[in-house]
Amino acid sequence: MILYGKQVAEKLSDEIIEEVRSLKEKGIEPKLAIVRVGKNEGDLSYERGALKRAEKLGIKVEVFELEEGVKTEDLIECIDKINNDALIHGILLFRPLPKNIDENKIKNYINPNKDVDCINPINVAKVMEGDKTGFAPCTPSAVIEILKHYGIELKGKNVVVIGRSMVVGKPLSMLLLNEDATVTICHSKTRNLKEITKKADILIVAIGRAKYINKEYVGENTVVIDVGINVDNVGNLCGDVDFEDVKDIVSDITPVPGGVGAVTNTVLFKNLINACRLQIK
Numbered sequence: 111m112i113l114y115g116k117q118v119a120e121k122l123s124d125e126i127i128e129e130v131r132s133l134k135e136k137g138i139e140p141k142l143a144i145v146r147v148g149k150n151e152g153d154l155s156y157e158r159g160a161l162k163r164a165e166k167l168g169i170k171v172e173v174f175e176l177e178e179g180v181k182t183e184d185l186i187e188c189i190d191k192i193n194n195d196a197l198i199h200g201i202l203l204f205r206p207l208p209k210n211i212d213e214n215k216i217k218n219y220i221n222p223n224k225d226v227d228c229i230n231p232i233n234v235a236k237v238m239e240g241d242k243t244g245f246a247p248c249t250p251s252a253v254i255e256i257l258k259h260y261g262i263e264l265k266g267k268n269v270v271v272i273g274r275s276m277v278v279g280k281p282l283s284m285l286l287l288n289e290d291a292t293v294t295i296c297h298s299k300t301r302n303l304k305e306i307t308k309k310a311d312i313l314i315v316a317i318g319r320a321k322y323i324n325k326e327y328v329g330e331n332t333v334v335i336d337v338g339i340n341v342d343n344v345g346n347l348c349g350d351v352d353f354e355d356v357k358d359i360v361s362d363i364t365p366v367p368g369g370v371g372a373v374t375n376t377v378l379f380k381n382l383i384n385a386c387r388l389q390i391k
């Protein structure tokens with residue numbers, strides 16, 4: 111079965127629209143700030159998806175575009191401005207940032223109450239602890255939403271995650287643990303990767319290499335969740351999984367586009383609504 115993200119996104123959107131209505135009745139106009147440094151393809155794709163979604167939800171978005179060579183101090187200044195703007199409730203800062211920027215410094219500047227993608231260590235710690243009063247990052251949350259929507263159980267399942275970034279792999283592994291999955295985290299230095307991935311009940315791929323995972327990595331009963339957003343050699347969006355190669359073998363698989371990404375850009379606004387509520391209090 112193909113696990114389309116669209117259905118999941120539509121269901122979440124219906125809930126969000128209700129929330130937006132009730133906030134607007136109280137005189138609050140939910141608004142998100144997107145901070146983008148440079149013109150990375152993955153960032154631009156997310157931005158397009160988020161802007162389209164925001165329009166459907168009746169939510170405002172302001173994009174702050176900074177040039178690739180921007181200094182750490184200038185980025186901090188931009189974040190400070192957003193932190194202090196009472197009319198902006200959430201900040202999405204695209205990562206990874208260019209190498210000349212000190213990401214470790216930046217992440218502490220994001221107001222934890224506006225941190226809709228879980229960049230501030232305060233929110234990261236909450237994810238570690240299974241404390242749901244903070245914000246879980248959008249892409250990992252989207253993966254969990256898809257599995258739940260399609261009734262794929264996590265409890266006791268052997269889940270293999272490829273990737274250990276702070277945007278996907280690490281926090282996602284924590285969310286999966288919180289759902290009682292048995293989690294194996296693999297990465298570029300993992301030996302015998304194929305042998306590990308073949309045994310997975312659920313294989314989640316976030317490596318950032320176009321069509322890397324082919325039929326040699328999967329089994330007949332594997333559920334494949336493709337988190338990758340890449341551009342192939344003819345300019346089309348594609349995932350980290352070679353969809354055509356594995357789709358007739360595996361049990362279920364998410365497409366790209368129209369899979370995880372489509373849910374990510376919706377979870378983002380679910381988090382924004384929660385940020386609004388935190389800021390009203």
Ligand SMILES: Nc1nc(=O)c2c([nH]1)NC[C@@H]1CN(c3ccc(C(=O)N[C@@H](CCC(=O)O)C(=O)O)cc3)C=[N+]21
Pocket residue numbers: 152153154155156157158159160202203204205206227248249277339347366367368369370371372374375
């Ligand atoms: N702090 C941070 N968190 C992220 O989660 C993050 C990030 N930085 N940097 C960039 C990557 C990439 N990413 C995408 C999310 C949604 C779509 C998305 O909406 N995709 C639509 C297509 C949108 C379009 O291209 O028109 C889809 O797959 O159907 C794409 C890409 C999240 N990332």
